[in-house]
Amino acid sequence: MNLEQFEDSIKRLFHHDLLERLDDDFGFTNRSNNTISVIGYSTNLSMEIIAKAAENNADLLLTHHDAWDFVYGLREECMKKLIEHNISHFWIHGPLDYIDFGTCTSLMDKLGVDQLLKPSIFTEGGETPGIGEFKVPLGFDLFVDKMSNELSEPIRAWRNNDKEIKRVGVLTGAGHATNHLKTAFDEGCDTYITGEATLYTIQYAQFAGINLLVGSHTYTEIFGVESLARKMQDLNDDIKIVRLNESHFELGPND
Structure with missing residues (x-):
């Protein structure tokens, strides 16, 4: 596969109107290598991940x-390393959040x-969970353990x-705004799940009486990237995909 075929695969996997409405929320940061045999995937672009790639x-x-x-300064340093290692880089943010196989549904x-x-959708007023x-309600402690295990x-x-826990609202990554909680x-919904929380998120959840479960931004969204990588491989069986595991840097140093 080459970069042009990769772009064609993206167009096949995502709705045209979604790519058109969010055309500034995805693209190539770097085009160094036009021959793609191995795709490494992760949530974030970082120096750590480029080294693993x-x-x-x-x-x-x-x-x-x-x-x-x-x-x-991070993008500039990442660009240098991508060029040094002859690695192309493609990122896709908004469209992956709102496609049927994306971050929300994959989680x-x-x-x-x-x-x-x-599904989580994007409108002119913003995103919704x-x-x-x-089918069978789950105990709160059991579900907390399950989510911790899945996110590692x-x-x-x-x-x-x-x-x-019966009905859940899910907005991965930065779903901390109180209007997201209110929608759920x-x-x-008896429970709201996201990847970030602030004082206001926690305070409103308590006031409204809705359970709040918060993982990291990175690990609530990795499954959507994984789904995309697998679909890319389904369309191009000549490539290998590799998950590049990120450190749990969003946790405290003693966690």
């Missing part, structure tokens, strides 16, 4: 996030949610009602 002989690095502008699948009632339901990291959990609450 090189160790695994990746020709293309596929990530959910580009290097953020406000992590000053729900990993957590064993039986029925997707509403996906809503899913379990301890999660933060606030039990704010005495119900078993208004949809009848």
